[in-house]
Amino acid sequence: MFNEIEFTCNGNLTRVKIEPHWTLLHLLREGLGFTGTKEGCGSGECGACTVIVDGLAVNACIYLAVEADGKDITTVEGLADADGTLHPLQQSFVDNGGIQCGFCTPGMLMSAKALLDDTPAPDETQIKEALAGNICRCTGYVQIFDSVKAATGESREDIRVVAWKDNDERR
Amino acid sequence: MNKFEYLVPQTLDEAVSMYDAHGDQAAYIAGGTDIVVKMKEYKISPGYIISLKHVLPRSEPQRDRETGELTLAASVTHRMIENSALIKNEYPILHDAIGNIGSVQIRNVATIGGNLVNAVPSADGVIPLIALDAGVNIYGAKGKRSLALVHFFTGPGQNVLEKGEILVDIVIPPQLPHTGSAYHKFGRRKAMELPMLGVGVLLSLEERTRRCARARVCLGVAAPTPFRALGAERFLVGKKIDDAVLQEAGTIAAEESQVRDSIRGVAWYRREMVAVLVRRMGQKCLERIKTTSEKA
DSSP: OOEEEEEEETTEEEEEEEOTTOBHHHIIIIISOOTTSOOSSSSSSSOTTEEEETTEEEEGGGSBGGGGTTOEEEOGGGTSOTTSOOOHHHHHHHHTTOOSSOSSHHHHHHHHHHHHHHOSSOOHHHHHHHTTTOOOTTOOHHHHHHHHHHHTTSOGGGSOOOOOOTTOTTO | OOOOEEEOOSSHHHHHHHHHHHGGGEEEESSOTTHHHHHHTTSOOOSEEEEOTTTSOOOOOEEOTTTOOEEEETTOBHHHHHTOHHHHHHOHHHHHHHTTSSOHHHHTTOBHHHHHHHOOTTOTTHHHHHHTTOEEEEEETTEEEEEEGGGTEEETTEESOOTTOEEEEEEEOOOOSSEEEEEEEEOSSSSSOOOSEEEEEEEEEOTTTOBEEEEEEEEESSSSSOEEOHHHHHHHTTSBOOHHHHHHHHHHHHHHOOOOOBTTBOHHHHHHHHHHHHHHHHHHHHHHHHHHHHHO
16 A cells, blocks of 8 residues: 655655655655665664754654655755755864764764754754764764864854755756 | 554544554554554554544643643653753753653654653653653543553553553643752663663652652652652651651662662662662752742
8 A cells, every 4th residue: 555745855845655664764765765864773773864854853764754744854965055065064074074984974964954953053062962862883973073063163054955956967 | 564554543533443443453653763663673563553643732831820730742742841941940850851861863753642651661751750740631432531640550561551542641730839859860871771760759848847748759660660669758758858868768769669680780789779869869859949949
């Protein structure tokens, strides 16, 4: 049995047929090809699958795709500009050594993005709390916190989502 | 995860009748952070998932001006409770507990009703609600019923809900003046951890004599279900609360605990820590009473 759902994904209105037992992660990766979002533990412990749903960071691996109906979803693919210019947060991770193997990075970025959208100038505790559900096994937490902190210096206007549009030739 | 059919009832009655129609094949879902994990691990494989998203209103925690009762809809997320200024200022014990459950990602989705219905001995949200004398409203095929939350749990993962019944909301009665409350989640790391112990204490003092008018000492992971250490509570009531009294109350609470060895901690250590944490939370209650009366 299929359910039809409609939601906004990185700025594009998306209408898809899904099966009810699909997770949002399965839909994003296998259905829509947004493989930037990773599957780590698959049980909501590690945060590698973090995406933003209606402004809130959620674990896509334990979020049913049917529940995405009518929602506004941002994945890591929605961060950079269409011309490839990195989002200030992404650039900050590059500049501050916030990336080692990179597997946790999309989740880290999305948790950090959700934080900064809500709290543009977070303190150290707020950053740590926001990223508490994201595990990095290269143990680069210090650099990751530094990366987020450095990005908070950007003005609010700079921290924005520019999604790939439907007519983007890279799609 | 096995396949299932996804049903979206619009009313409580519709949800209950859908459940009745599918019997053991049905399961309710709210936030889904527990049930989806169980389905992915094939611990349960319901054929029908009934979403409660339209059935239970997701409203902010609200206090009735006339009765002073605080109502938490079962579908309120942990994050909504954590971010509520009302909860933070006036029900600090709940704020203490909720902000340390899971991660931001989990708290954004997981509901307080789900935390209760799952009935795991380590549920952090439960202890402060018991300390606050919360009651729960339940709806099912036979109609509505209410009971005190402390009587809701019957064993690890077990509660009084009959098949098809839905936890609708949680009601906290008005608190006495000069009340302080505090909760401590005791574990080995701060984030993404289930507690080795959960200790909640609530103290109300008489205005004039400053003696204890009401005491609640609630413990999690110290028995098969969350429970009130009634002996410790009886000991506290009527006394002037100081460190020695709190120390003795902690010792009594430790004796009342039915702690056990598990992967998260051994029994003797848990028992010792019950005594320590009951005393510390009692001290925190007194500090909070002092801060509140200084503000007033």
